[in-house]
Structure formats: structure tokens, C-alpha cells
Amino acid sequence: MFRSIWPYIGAGIILLFAIGAILAPWLSPYDPYEIHLSEQLAGPSRAHPLGQDANGSDILSRLLYGARISLAVGLSVVALTAVVGVLLGLVSGYYGGWIDTLLMRLVDILLAFPGLLLAIALVAVLGPSMRNVVIALAVLGWVSFARLVRGQVLSVREREFVLAARTSGQSDLRIMVVHILPNVLSPVIVQATFGIAGVIISESSLSFLGLGAPPGTPSWGAMLSQGKQVLLDAPHVSIFPGLAIMLVVLAFNFVGDGLRDRLDPRGGSGRRG
């Protein structure tokens, strides 16, 4: 299906993390909240393969639970924003006119905000919680989907099979759902894959700044933040969550690149039709 091996490697890594996240309660050797103040910042050992953090909690266990947060936030934000963005882009591109002008000016305005700054402001106003992180990231997330889909619809709308659908006598809704949507979905899938990677980074950034999960929650970003105070004495506290973030983001990007090569007709490598 893919020409190179990288998308498979990416998919493999994602699968491993997903299994780790789902089976975290069974796979983790310890309770991620368990505190052993006598074993603060202990390095990797046979009992704790990735070492222990400032509270003496097991880092491996916290990483596994952290995967749940990263993947859940990534998936829920992208699912939410993709649905909203695709719907608005579809309507905007299909109907055109004032509805299109209105939506696209809104998109322009939202794009003018620095994304993470707006998310920080929103979480600061709403209060730090996982739910509010999802909301803050979703407020801007739909914009890229709406824009992408609108552009696709504009080109597909003039193709003869859509004109044929219009002269068949069916409703606009049916034309959009049956004839246009399936033909604009490929780039959306690619965008969604990259989107998950972006959201995971944003979530980590917010948590790093203390604007994500409540203190003590095993989120990768929060773990990094915690580790930065002891970076020189106990680098393992930062290195492992950092590696986890990097690996997952890289994996999603590998898959996204592969999908783009495969699905984008302009790439030329995909099969047409």
C-alpha cells in the first residue's frame, strides 16, 4: 500500500502506544500516583526500568497513563474539529455567496491569532482541566479543516458528475453528502493525521505550562515540566516523557506523509479512481 517503510514504522509505533494506553492498568508495574519519598529521583533500575520521579513514582507507569491523555486529547480534538470543519467547509464551498464570505472572514480572523497563545488565554479564562484543554484547542482547530474542504469543494463542485447530480433532481443535502463529501475526504484524512500530532504537542505545551491536567496527573507535558527543575541531577525524569512525545509525533507525521503520497492525486503515486 505504501511505497516506503516509514509509514509502517509510524503505524507500528502508534499501535504500540495505543496498546500501552488502553492496557495501562494491566501493563503498568506500579500505580502511577504511588508516592515513595524515600526513592526520590532514583535512576533506572531493575525494579523501575525508567527510573522514578521527584515523588518516587514509577516513570514507566506514568508514561503509560500519560499516553492515554495524549492520545485521547489528540483524537478527541481532531475528531471534533474535523467534523465541524468539514461540515462548515462543505456548506461554505457548495453554497458560496454571503454564507461563504462570512465563514471565510471568520476563518481569516481566527488564523490571525497565534494558536497556542489563544489556547493559553482560553484555558486561563476557563480554568485548567482536560476538558478545557480540548475546548481551547478545538476553537482554532476546525479552521484548517474548513479551509481545506472549502477549496476541495470549489473544484469538485464544477465537475460534471456533480452537475449531473444536480440535474438528477436530488436535494442539496444529498448532493453534498453522497457526491461531494466522499470525493473531498482524502486530504482531510491526511490533515487529520498531522492534526493529531499537532494537538499532542499543544497539549504537552499547555501541560508543561501548568495549564493542562491538574497537578499530579501523569501527562507527558507535565512530567517534562516537573523534570526541568532537576534536569542536571536526574535527566531521566525529563528524557523519557520527551522521547515519548517525540516518538508519537514523529509516528503520526510518518503516517501522514505516507497517506499524503498515497491519497493526493497531485502526488502522482496514488492509484486514480
Place this chain on the structure above:
Amino acid sequence: MRESILQLRGVGKSFAERGGVLRREQRRLQVLDGVDLAIHSGEVFGLAGESGCGKTTLARVVMRLLAPTAGDLRLAGIDYGEWARRPRRAFYRQVQMVFQDPYASLNPRLRVHRILGEMLTIHGLANGDRRRRCTRMLEQVGLTADDLDKFPHEFSGGQRQRIAIARALIIRPRLLVADEPVSALDLAVQQRIVDLLGTMQRKLALTLLFISHDLHLMTEFCDRIGVMYAGRLVEILPGRRLIEGGRHPYVQGLLNSIPIADPRQRAAKRPLLEGEVPAPGAHIPGCAFHPRCPQRFAPCDHLRPELIEAAPGHWIACHLFSAT
């Protein structure tokens, strides 16, 4: 006078060309200009003309894919304004269209049985035997039941056009608009698709609006032919009389450009059309053809010739044939 299924009176279509910061209208492109036309029930009407003359725009106005900017249209005696107040499917139950490019006109993600079956569903004709009706329709256009479960990309251009014809005819419309239905196909396939259209037209007592730039093809196939130039109809006459009886200077120029196989006849030098087709929407005062016309005279550059009946069933818009 036979009953007209489609009537156009003074139909015009102009597009605004916008520019500048405020997207203000810079100028208007008049693509259709005062088209009068009546298509009789049961006939094959050929609409001819070079590319850019407004044939496709006319088809799209008839199909309500574009709204006309002037004039009015009637289908089955009912005004388009009235049709607009009725459910969309009621209008498209009467008139269907076959598009030019069979590679673009079929949704690549739907199997043939859905492409056809969808039409039955939309028009409330799907009572249980959907698949059987699709099969029967497919067989009528020369395909088989096995093709029902295939995707469009599994067919050749000619086969795809057969599917497009089946899609249009499965609901038994009264009028079929075929916009250059064979020009995207191989020469060998063209005649077979035209034959199929002819067969279906007779079998279903269909009225056919056949749009093409191929005069040769049309003379045998069309009961009447209307020739368009720069958004206007310049001559309407019976199809079989076109070659001998085409009188408008533009039509004669077009006829002279058809290659003749016999080299002895070729010796007689025939005047060919000079110059270029005007850009779509170019505004030319008087007769739109006068800058290229070898026979132009006094009134041509300022007075627009109206379509008049020069002989029974033969209409010409040219000052050479105006009585006055």
C-alpha cells in the same frame, strides 16, 4: 404547428466580470443574446456552432444549472418561474441531460447500480424491483447485468457514455439534452453512441436536443438544426437540407470547411471563413458575424438582423434575406 415541449423567448445570459478591490463589475460578457427557439415534441433538434458560441451555456440554462439574465423559458408549457416553486425533482422528471465528458460525469466512487438506482429512488420509482429495472435499462443501452456492480473506472469512454445515457433515460424523461455527447470519444465509437441515442429516441418517443459542432454528424441525425454564432441563432432549417440549403454566410463558411473526399471537387476553390471566432461575450454591434462576412453591406455593422422565415421551416437572421 406541433406541440412545443421547450420554448425559449429572448433568452440571454451575461456574466459579470468583476475586478478591483471592491469586486465591482468591470464589464458584462453577453454569452447568450436574445435566443428564440421552440423545440417540438418528439423531434431531434441539433444545435450547432463552434466552441465558445454559447451552446453549452444554452444547455445549462435549459437545465437550470444557470439562471438566464433575460427572457423566459417554458418546459411542457410551464414557465421556469413556476417550475422553481415546485419540487426540483418534478422538473428533472421531464428533462434530463447527458454531459460531454463521460470520464467526468460519473461519480468515481459509486457503482453502476447506485448511479442508476439513485435516479429511481429520487423520483420515487423504486418499488422493490430496483435492480431489475437497472438491469433492463443497462441492457437497453448495450451493457449487461454483470456491469451493475462495477465502478465507472472499469469501463471505456463509450461504455461510460452508455451508462450516462442509461442514467438519464431510466426515469423516462420527455426531453433529453445531450451536450456534445460524443466529442470526447474515439471516432469509431462516436457513430455507435449516436445510433444508440437515435434508437432510444424512437423507442421512448423522446425529444432530443443534440448539441454538437460536427455538422456532418448532425445532418443525418437531426430533424432540424439550429446554428449559433456568438450567442445568437443565425439559421434554423431541416437537418437533411443543411448541406445544400444552408444560406447564412457563416453557415456556408462552416460547410465549406468540411473536408471533401473527392479530389476533383476539391479543385473548385471554396471561400473559407476568415478571421477568428470572437471571444465569448465580445460585444459586436449589428450582426455579430459582419466583421468576418464576405458579403457584408450597408446595414450589417449597425442593424441587428432578426430571425425571419425565408422559406417554410427555414429561418435566417441575415440582412441578405430580409425583405426590406
